[in-house]
Amino acid sequence: MGKVLIIGAGGVSSVVVHKCAQHPDVFEEIVLASRTKSKCDSIAAQIDRPIETAQVDADNVPELVELIKKVQPDLVLNVALPYQDLHIMDACLETGVNYLDTANYEPEDTAKFEYKWQWDYQDRFKDAGIMALLGSGFDPGxxxxxxxxxxxxxxxxxxxxxxxxxxxxxxxxxxxxxxxxxxxxxxxxxxxxxxxxxxxxxxxxxxxxxxxxxxxxxxxxxxxxxxxxxxxxxxxxxxxxxxxxxxxxxxxxxxxxxxxxxxxxxxxxxxxxxxxxxxxxxxxxxxxxxxxxxxxxxxxxxxxxxxxxxxxxxxxxxxxxxxxxxxxxxxxxxxxSQAISYTTGVPAMIGANLMISKVWSGEGVFNMEQMDPDPFMDLLNTCGLPxxxxxxxxxxxx
Missing domain, CATH: 3.30.360.10 (Dihydrodipicolinate Reductase; domain 2)
Structure with missing residues (x-):
């Protein structure tokens, strides 16, 4: 049905890749990228189906844009650090690709957890005709x-x-x-x-x-x-x-x-x-x-x-x-992976699943509670989080 580009190669990313791979009808192609390609290769080696890997600096918007243009995904799934959210959103805007993350942007020099920086992208994403789904983890999500x-x-x-x-x-x-x-x-x-x-x-x-x-x-x-x-x-x-x-x-x-x-x-x-x-x-x-x-x-x-x-x-x-x-x-x-990574990674996959399959769609920046809960709740029961x-x-x- 579609192609997903996953950015980040930590514990949550590993769960996301495993769970996306379990749904080949939705995630026909999976590309995994991070600053350290060897981490992506280690995750890919655990999966029974082919996973393409790449190197990218998520702080570098031109690098991200180049990778997105090369991969041409239907969705960029961000499981990198919260400091990098805006860079990845900028790259999605430039390439016209839908975006999803699990945690809101946080400035590197201030412990400030707020949505205002990402909510400010509302008009730009709407004008571009693309969707950003924020916080598709467990809490938030x-x-x-x-x-x-x-x-x-x-x-x-x-x-x-x-x-x-x-x-x-x-x-x-x-x-x-x-x-x-x-x-x-x-x-x-x-x-x-x-x-x-x-x-x-x-x-x-x-x-x-x-x-x-x-x-x-x-x-x-x-x-x-x-x-x-x-x-x-x-x-x-x-x-x-x-x-x-x-x-x-x-x-x-x-x-x-x-x-x-x-x-x-x-x-x-x-x-x-x-x-x-x-x-x-x-x-x-x-x-x-x-x-x-x-x-x-x-x-x-x-x-x-x-x-x-x-x-x-x-x-x-x-x-x-x-x-x-x-x-x-x-x-x-x-x-x-342990349950903390699992409970974040599974909902990230579910949100991506619903976006790629167009069960959840829209133009602009959305939080999880703005979407119809029923299809998400159904997938929680069948994907490991009853x-x-x-x-x-x-x-x-x-």
Whole structure:
């Protein structure tokens, strides 16, 4: 049916390539490119069907344009770093090709998670007659689709949204991150932020927490109030919304390591001078930590990610919870990656599938909650991320 150009060769990319390869009726041709071609070749070697590979610097728009013109894909699927989103969007604009990513743009020198930079592309993409789909991962991505599915099928009005992300997995290291360490640590150390009654409210980092008895006997971790980018787009696109919050689980050991690293300056994102060279401490720390792509064989346990949504149904207050659980080792058996990469990579493939098959289409820049949730939800069930609905809450978050 079509050709996809995938940019990036980390853990999520590996899942995306595996899952695209499982759908040859949609992804007739797959091209994988990154700064280090050998990483692409390693991923391609795991796949039973031919995968073309290429080298490209995702910070270099002319290089990207040259590659896109050579490949002539129907879609560019961006699983590179969030810093590179705008470069790839610029290249898609110049070549007239549809675009999809899993995480919003973030300036390299500021831990600022906002959609404004990408939303500013709306008119240019619309005028070019092409589509950009933002945040087709799990959170953001599936969580937004969960909310619109509840809005479409279970509630007449959505009033509050609590997104809860629990990773009860264990990789055996004293300290490691399950996705890009630089992005992970910037996200976790940022101030908490949530939307309520038409305005944003802030909290000190990780200062608000609740114990959560996770359904299906997955554990009882602490979950912490954080800011996450889908809150911004949900607040913009969900009518009648009164409050939207995001919660993520962290173990005590992880938080203690993070506290110590922060105290000694290793999580700084500004330049410091060391032996006559300028270095960014967080980037140096990233080089010391285990590569998330290597965690698959040793990670055990499950993830639980869901949305607890309240609102009105037939004039009465109602709460609906929708969630997915994912087993790290089952993911590794299927695609040689742990569940964090899997839960991001599968939705990226699904979004690309729906765009290439023109089930989802449009001109301009779109967030996930602007699309019809039903075909996406159907593919979650058949592509490895089945979901469940509970009538009622799973936790009292106040």
């Amino acid at each position: 599936v969580t937004s689709v969960f909310c619109t599915y509840i809005q479409k099928h279970h509630l007449d009005e959505v009033h509050t949204i609590d997104i809860i992300d629990v990773n009860a997995g264990d990789h055996g290291y004293p300290f490691a991150t399950n996705f890009n360490p630089e992005i992970n640590i910037r996200e976790v150390t940022a101030r908490g932020r949530y939307w309520e009654k038409g305005e944003w409210k802030e909290t000190d980092p990780l200062s608000v927490k609740h114990a959560f008895e996770v359904p299906e006997n997955i554990g009882t971790p602490n979950i912490y109030l954080m800011y996450h980018e889908e809150l911004e787009s949900l607040a913009k696109h969900i009518p009648h919304l009164k409050r939207a919050r995001f919660w993520m689980s962290f173990g005590d050991s992880y938080l203690k390591h993070l506290e110590v690293l922060g105290n000694v300056g290793m999580t700084r994102i500004d330049e410091v001078e060391f032996n006559g060279q300028k270095i960014i401490p967080l980037q140096f720390l990233k080089a010391l930590l285990p590569d998330p792509a290597t965690l698959g064989p040793r990670t055990v346990g499950k993830t639980w990610i869901g949305c607890q949504v309240t609102g009105l149904k037939d004039g009465k207050e109602k709460t609906v919870t929708i969630y997915n659980t994912c087993d790290h080792q089952e993911c590794y058996k299927e695609v040689q 979901w469940k609905v509970i009538d009622g809450p799973v936790i009292d978050l106040g």
